[in-house]
Amino acid sequence: MSCEIRKLGGLDYALCRYGASKLQFRGPPRKTSVPYVAFMGGAKTFGRYIALPFPALVERQVALPCLNLGIPSAGVDVFLRDDEIMRLASAAQVTVVQVTGAHNITNRYYSVHPRRNDRFITPSKLLCSIYPEVDFAEFHFTRHLLNALWTVSNTRFELVVNELQEAWVARMRLLIGRMTGPSVLLWLNAHDEVSTSDPTIGSAPLFVTQRMIAQVETLAAKLIQVSPSRRAVSEGTTGMVFPKEEKKQAAQLAGVRAHREIADVLGPTIRRLA
Numbered sequence: 001m002s003c004e005i006r007k008l009g010g011l012d013y014a015l016c017r018y019g020a021s022k023l024q025f026r027g028p029p030r031k032t033s034v035p036y037v038a039f040m041g042g043a044k045t046f047g048r049y050i051a052l053p054f055p056a057l058v059e060r061q062v063a064l065p066c067l068n069l070g071i072p073s074a075g076v077d078v079f080l081r082d083d084e085i086m087r088l089a090s091a092a093q094v095t096v097v098q099v100t101g102a103h104n105i106t107n108r109y110y111s112v113h114p115r116r117n118d119r120f121i122t123p124s125k126l127l128c129s130i131y132p133e134v135d136f137a138e139f140h141f142t143r144h145l146l147n148a149l150w151t152v153s154n155t156r157f158e159l160v161v162n163e164l165q166e167a168w169v170a171r172m173r174l175l176i177g178r179m180t181g182p183s184v185l186l187w188l189n190a191h192d193e194v195s196t197s198d199p200t201i202g203s204a205p206l207f208v209t210q211r212m213i214a215q216v217e218t219l220a221a222k223l224i225q226v227s228p229s230r231r232a233v234s235e236g237t238t239g240m241v242f243p244k245e246e247k248k249q250a251a252q253l254a255g256v257r258a259h260r261e262i263a264d265v266l267g268p269t270i271r272r273l274a
Contacts, residue, residue: 019084034065037270043070046072048253050253055068064093075100078117097186102206102208102212103143105168107164109160111124131149184266188227189204232255233258237250
């Protein structure tokens with residue numbers, strides 16, 4: 001994660017590291033020598049543009065330190081590859097795992113950056129054989145790659161989507177299975193799931209379906225689905241802190257009220273499990 005995210009428009013994320021991990025997380029750092037709750041996820045967990053993201057709000061409700069292990073653009077791989085973070089997550093009183101998209105993981109067709117999972121690294125020979133007309137040197141991000149593959153052939157693209165979904169289920173089962181304490185699977189914007197496989201209009205978490213969730217939720221103590229209320233949606237970016245040129249990115253993320261709504265749903269469950 002770039003150090004440029006530390007301060008944007010006056011909001012200080014107080015980036016920190018835990019132990020020997022090379023990953024940077026939103027701080028200030030929380031104590032891990034006492035019982036704590038861990039939150040793993042992407043940009044919504046990190047709370048980009050939000051002064052008090054839902055992990056911080058839950059901390060006020062449960063009276064336990066809450067580690068915000070959210071990483072913008074994270075897939076499952078970034079956590080599984082980091083032994084220190086997996087140790088912290090598995091040792092937590094409760095671990096909340098946000099459902100992230102299936103596109104930002106290494107699979108049989110392409111590999112992603114080990115820490116910046118939205119970065120496309122290289123195609124496999126299998127993908128090159130399926131899409132011989134594509135120049136993969138043009139792509140640097142997974143979403144850009146997938147948009148192009150769908151445009152070239154939505155029929156062949158179905159093969160890629162099926163692989164991503166299978167890899168996601170296997171990786172999520174591995175992640176949740178390594179938790180020693182109870183885990184909560186947090187599925188945000190579940191009602192926005194779309195039937196199309198077109199990555200240009202698919203909503204986050206991309207390519208994740210109810211069928212996939214059903215294959216992993218049995219390993220968790222609780223599945224929580226939260227979608228923003230109409231009031232939260234209507235408020236848009238009100239209260240968010242961002243540079244003017246990043247208003248479009250901010251509008252795509254959960255707003256201040258949506259974070260409060262997520263925390264209000266999570267709080268009682270975490271108190272019960274902890």
